[in-house]
Amino acid sequence: MKDIIYDVAIIGSGASGGAVAYQLCKAGYKVVILEKGQLIQRDEFSKDELAYCRRDIVTPNLFDEFHTIEEKIDGKWIETPTYQSGWSFWNGNIVGGSSNFMSGMFHRMHPDDFRLKTIYGKIDGANVEDWVINYNDLEPYYRLAEDLVGISGYSKKHKYEAPRSRLKFFQPPTEENNIVNLFDKCCNKLNITPLVTARAVLSKNIGKRDACYYSNFCGSYGCSSGAKGSSREAFISPALATGNLTLLSNSHVTHLDSSEKIIKQANIINNITNQKLKIYAKFFVVASQAHESVRLLLNSANKFHPNGLSNSSGELGKNLIFSAGGAGGGTFYKDDMSKIDFNNLMDRGLFINRSILDWYIKDDWWKPKEKGGLVEFMFEHQNNISRAVNSRYKDNRLLWGEELAKKLKDKFTKTKTLRFEIFNDWLPTDDCFISIDKKRKDKYGMPVGKLRINAHPKDLEIAYNISKKVKIILKEMGAKDIYSSISAVPPQNLIAGGCRFGDNPKTSVIDKNCKSHDIKNLFIADASFMPTGGSTPYSWTIYANALRVGEEVVKVLQKKL
Amino acid sequence: MNRRFFISFSTYTFIGASNLLYSNNIIFNKFQFRKDIYNIIESVQKHFFPQDSQLPFASEFSSIEFLVSTIYHKRFDKDIRNFVISGAKDFISQENGQFINYNREDKEIALRKFENSSRGSKWLSRIMILSMEALLSDPIYGGNFRKSGWIALDTKGGNPKPKSRYINL
Numbered sequence: 001m002k003d004i005i006y007d008v009a010i011i012g013s014g015a016s017g018g019a020v021a022y023q024l025c026k027a028g029y030k031v032v033i034l035e036k037g038q039l040i041q042r043d044e045f046s047k048d049e050l051a052y053c054r055r056d057i058v059t060p061n062l063f064d065e066f067h068t069i070e071e072k073i074d075g076k077w078i079e080t081p082t083y084q085s086g087w088s089f090w091n092g093n094i095v096g097g098s099s100n101f102m103s104g105m106f107h108r109m110h111p112d113d114f115r116l117k118t119i120y121g122k123i124d125g126a127n128v129e130d131w132v133i134n135y136n137d138l139e140p141y142y143r144l145a146e147d148l149v150g151i152s153g154y155s156k157k158h159k160y161e162a163p164r165s166r167l168k169f170f171q172p173p174t175e176e177n178n179i180v181n182l183f184d185k186c187c188n189k190l191n192i193t194p195l196v197t198a199r200a201v202l203s204k205n206i207g208k209r210d211a212c213y214y215s216n217f218c219g220s221y222g223c224s225s226g227a228k229g230s231s232r233e234a235f236i237s238p239a240l241a242t243g244n245l246t247l248l249s250n251s252h253v254t255h256l257d258s259s260e261k262i263i264k265q266a267n268i269i270n271n272i273t274n275q276k277l278k279i280y281a282k283f284f285v286v287a288s289q290a291h292e293s294v295r296l297l298l299n300s301a302n303k304f305h306p307n308g309l310s311n312s313s314g315e316l317g318k319n320l321i322f323s324a325g326g327a328g329g330g331t332f333y334k335d336d337m338s339k340i341d342f343n344n345l346m347d348r349g350l351f352i353n354r355s356i357l358d359w360y361i362k363d364d365w366w367k368p369k370e371k372g373g374l375v376e377f378m379f380e381h382q383n384n385i386s387r388a389v390n391s392r393y394k395d396n397r398l399l400w401g402e403e404l405a406k407k408l409k410d411k412f413t414k415t416k417t418l419r420f421e422i423f424n425d426w427l428p429t430d431d432c433f434i435s436i437d438k439k440r441k442d443k444y445g446m447p448v449g450k451l452r453i454n455a456h457p458k459d460l461e462i463a464y465n466i467s468k469k470v471k472i473i474l475k476e477m478g479a480k481d482i483y484s485s486i487s488a489v490p491p492q493n494l495i496a497g498g499c500r501f502g503d504n505p506k507t508s509v510i511d512k513n514c515k516s517h518d519i520k521n522l523f524i525a526d527a528s529f530m531p532t533g534g535s536t537p538y539s540w541t542i543y544a545n546a547l548r549v550g551e552e553v554v555k556v557l558q559k560k561l
Numbered sequence: 562m563n564r565r566f567f568i569s570f571s572t573y574t575f576i577g578a579s580n581l582l583y584s585n586n587i588i589f590n591k592f593q594f595r596k597d598i599y600n601i602i603e604s605v606q607k608h609f610f611p612q613d614s615q616l617p618f619a620s621e622f623s624s625i626e627f628l629v630s631t632i633y634h635k636r637f638d639k640d641i642r643n644f645v646i647s648g649a650k651d652f653i654s655q656e657n658g659q660f661i662n663y664n665r666e667d668k669e670i671a672l673r674k675f676e677n678s679s680r681g682s683k684w685l686s687r688i689m690i691l692s693m694e695a696l697l698s699d700p701i702y703g704g705n706f707r708k709s710g711w712i713a714l715d716t717k718g719g720n721p722k723p724k725s726r727y728i729n730l
């Protein structure tokens with residue numbers, strides 16, 4: 001049988017891969033998606049805490065596939081494979097990728113974030129570079145993503161809100177817990193502006209997707225109504241409907257074979273049957289989430305590209321970044337409530353949808369402008385097992401019997417914890433990068449990715465200063481046990497960098513359209529292109545940029561054919 | 562971070578008929594779980610979740626049956642499984658195999674003594690985590706009998722409920 005040559009092969013079906021596939025299939029091109037995970041359909045998802053949150057059912061078993069993490073401990077770099085630590089860097093390996101499991105708090109980057117070096121200047125110890133596109137270049141795609149993903153929200157003018165070409169959101173915000181009235185009141189009293197967080201969640205039915213039913217278990221769970229704007233719902237389903245998409249699930253790409261200028265084929269292994277296959281295409285788009293895309297390119301080294309594909313600059317893997325800062329919270333006690341009826345807090349499932357942008361930029365007239373960050377608010381995750389497990393100690397003593405029963409009863413019925421997360425720039429540095437671990441291999445015999453992780457001291461300083469201000473809001477609201485935790489430990493689900501885009505092939509991996517400088521038929525579509533990440537979670541930007549990249553691939557194909 | 566450390570300190574982040582499947586003999590035959598290990602873990606769980614508490618009694622929510630079937634499931638971390646078993650052996654040996662015969666006060670003393678060692682406290686914590694999973698996971702896993710764990714804590718699981726254990730697609 002003659003091998004099929006697809007127009008485009010996309011590696012990874014998550015936020016970025018799905019958006020590229022959508023653009024190509026709509027334009028009439030034949031696309032194959034190679035996805036290592038299985039397909040779980042909308043009506044197969046459930047709120048099974050044990051399966052989704054406490055076992056590696058939707059991610060690989062860490063003894064089979066893992067990463068090596070390098071952290072600086074007492075001045076020395078210490079390597080630990082994740083099968084030893086249990087700290088998994090897999091975020092959702094099924095069709096639709098991690099986007100199935102996101103909470104969907106969506107933010108655009110600010111125009112300044114595209115020109116950090118020019119506007120804010122060089123920072124010692126950080127490799128800050130401007131983007132080679134600006135906010136106006138990406139704005140139409142932010143808007144397109146809003147409509148296609150189904151982003152709900154409410155736009156209120158704020159000096160640090162990114163400009164919108166259409167003020168009104170695609171859909172009004174999702175329903176909110178009554179606590180927002182108290183939150184807004186307290187913020188106003190403190191002269192802080194509360195903003196409604198945009199969410200990749202439908203507040204109204206649209207087409208085949210139903211509105212959110214406020215299931216109370218959103219982040220870390222697949223969505224059974226289609227309300228969550230995962231890549232599977234927003235892009236892969238409509239792409240399949242065009243008849244132009246072939247979706248190969250359980251198909252792990254081990255490496256790409258290339259000549260000097262062209263990738264010829266992707267080598268896949270079916271992770272159920274162990275059957276090996278070669279997939280041929282005119283163009284290849286790598287969209288495997290930043291760290292795994294880098295690993296795939298490094299593992300595809302050959303005689304033409306001894307240091308990995310698209311790595312003539314030596315920049316591949318460098319400047320890994322995360323969307324992070326710190327977190328904290330405060331607790332409301334039923335027996336100590338004066339500002340709000342406790343029963344209101346116990347309404348199941350409604351969102352908080354509040355964020356604060358007031359400290360995104362520090363713009364005091366007496367000193368140079370500095371970047372700050374964004375704060376996002378949410379209730380403590382409602383997972384029953386994890387809430388109980390986290391309450392099992394008192395003064396380092398394990399509780400059991402009546403003491404435990406009382407603590408759990410109180411925790412579940414008489415308290416509610418409001419959490420916050422701070423997002424500020426994770427400055428790119430020489431001490432935060434991805435390479436391959438020459439000593440350790442996964443079950444397919446391929447070297448695993450090694451992530452060296454370190455944060456710039458500035459990141460911690462900014463997060464700390466913001467946390468102090470947030471705690472004042474919680475205090476004003478009447479919360480008790482207010483805490484914050486600022487650390488250099490990154491969230492493994494918000495990851496970017498490693499394949500910087502840029503105009504200069506000597507200092508970047510891909511060009512401004514995310515096409516490889518070295519290889520003519522290779523694009524990289526996930527967040528690895530980002531030289532800096534702004535002070536926001538990344539996914540709206542990932543969707544927007546992938547829609548842009550998809551359009552670029554269409555243009556190149558149109559010229560070629 | 563060392564795995565041993567993590568395993569021990571991690572803070573992680575309509576059955577009806579199915580209960581009958583877990584008769585002791587079936588468990589012993591299927592997993593070759595030693596009876597003394599089974600008995601001591603069961604006894605510890607009953608001490609953790611006693612009969613006269615505001616929470617269901619350990620055997621009401623099938624905590625030992627849940628634990629055995631869970632740690633032998635193919636998706637369960639084999640290092641943790643081995644630790645559950647080896648820790649039980651340590652505890653048996655600390656108390657010369659007599660723990661299960663003690664009265665409540667003596668059990669309390671023995672458990673707190675075991676908790677004083679780092680390995681002991683990690684093992685007790687692991688047994689507690691597995692017991693809490695039994696108490697609060699979806700009833701399809703064989704624990705949380707008639708949602709008694711959720712009812713005791715005035716909480717609920719989410720919808721839709723799982724139709725099979727571990728997304729058996």
Ligand SMILES: Cc1cc2nc3c(=O)[nH]c(=O)nc-3n(C[C@H](O)[C@H](O)[C@H](O)COP(=O)(O)OP(=O)(O)OC[C@H]3O[C@@H](n4cnc5c(N)ncnc54)[C@H](O)[C@@H]3O)c2cc1C
Pocket residue numbers: 011012013014015016017034035036037091092093094095096097098099100101102103104105106107219220251252253254287288289290292296493494495526527537538539540542
């Ligand atoms: C619990 C959770 C909550 C989140 N909440 C938010 C939020 O509120 N806001 C926000 O902005 N972001 C959030 N995110 C992050 C968001 O999901 C990711 O930023 C986004 O999905 C990344 O897109 P991606 O395409 O790079 O990767 P993914 O969506 O992860 O997709 C990558 C895909 O590639 C596949 N793959 C990898 N390697 C191979 C290979 N070798 N062969 C074949 N396939 C491969 C993977 O299996 C995966 O399906 C959250 C994530 C999680 C897990």
Ligand code: SF4
Pocket residue numbers: 201202211212213214215216217218219221222223224225226227228
């Ligand atoms: S129904 Fe709503 S809350 Fe539940 S998973 Fe879907 S989007 Fe999230």
